[in-house]
Amino acid sequence: MGSRMANNLIKAGYRVAVHDINCNAMKKFSDMGVATKETPLEVAEASDVVITMLPSSSHVYDVYTGPNGLLHGGELRPWLLIDSSTIDPQTSRKLSLAVSNCTLKEKRDYARKPAMLDAPVSGGVLAAEAGTLTFMVGGSEEAYLAAKSLFLSMGKNTVFCGGPGNGSAAKICNNLAMAISMLGVSESLALGQSLGISASTLTRVLNSSSGRCWSSDSYNPVPGVMEGVPSSRNYDGGFASKLMAKDLNLGATSAKEVGLKCPLTSQAQEIYTELCEDGHETEDFSCVFRHHYSGKNET
Secondary structure, rough: OHHHHHHHHHHHHOOOOOOOOOOOHHHHHHOOOOEEOOHHHHHHOOEEEEEEEOOHHHHHHHHOOOOOOOOOOOEEEEOOEEEEOOOOHHHHHHHHHHHOOEOOOOOOOOOEEEOOEEEOOOHHHHHHHOEEEEEEEEHHHHHHHHHHHHHHEEEEEEEOOOOOOOOHHHHHHHHHHHHHHHHHHHHHHHHHOOOOOOOOHHHHHOOOOOOOOHOOOOOOOOOOOOOOOOOHOOOOOOHHHHHHHHHHHHHHHHHHOOOOOOOOHHHHHHHHHHHHHHHOOOOOOOHHHOOOOOOOOOO
């Protein structure tokens, strides 16, 4: 995700410096003539704005507050830090507070102190590559408006969700709905196959009727029904099942913290956890059609 977002910033004319623990990713950018840095701190020292895209809350916390983290020393060059990772709202809020307690090395007319936005995305790897992501943004509205052109260099939609942590909360809720809808569509299509209806025919029914949703019309889980989606390439690429399991864990934990019963979240969490335990953690989350429901390819 992050490499695709960086590519789109470069295409839009921004001067970019990158850091990744993956040496192959760093070499790719270095070969393109893009500056590569050894630590997050080095990126911060060379940047006005820093964007992070990481797998989990612990990774984000380490990149921000670790020994060579973005906030090391408490005096920042960048006036804005944007985290596009999918993490829990509590971590986003803690980091936003930590950023607000730092000082700027250079005051700007448009910024007297550093700001942070939590700005997770929807659309997956395909949208990141195409520059069509949707950003759900939490933080100050002033910082959001100042950063909007950056977001639109990497995506096509931005939604301001309110104060710090609200972008992260919106993403958890979106992915919860996405997981449940994928399970519903997969279950429906697998049942249809068992009842003698081809997946292509049933998909046409769903997409022209009340069952239509993103999982049926844009990300169909049945191999052979739709081109250009992970199911058409043996569930390679896309949004890994282990990431969906992680996001469902975040949703279940958040629901528990506020005392809300979410039985469908719990069921989806169990299914995706089992899918990962069975060895499918790196396959796209739509592989639930094949590996949980035993659905068949379209012939």
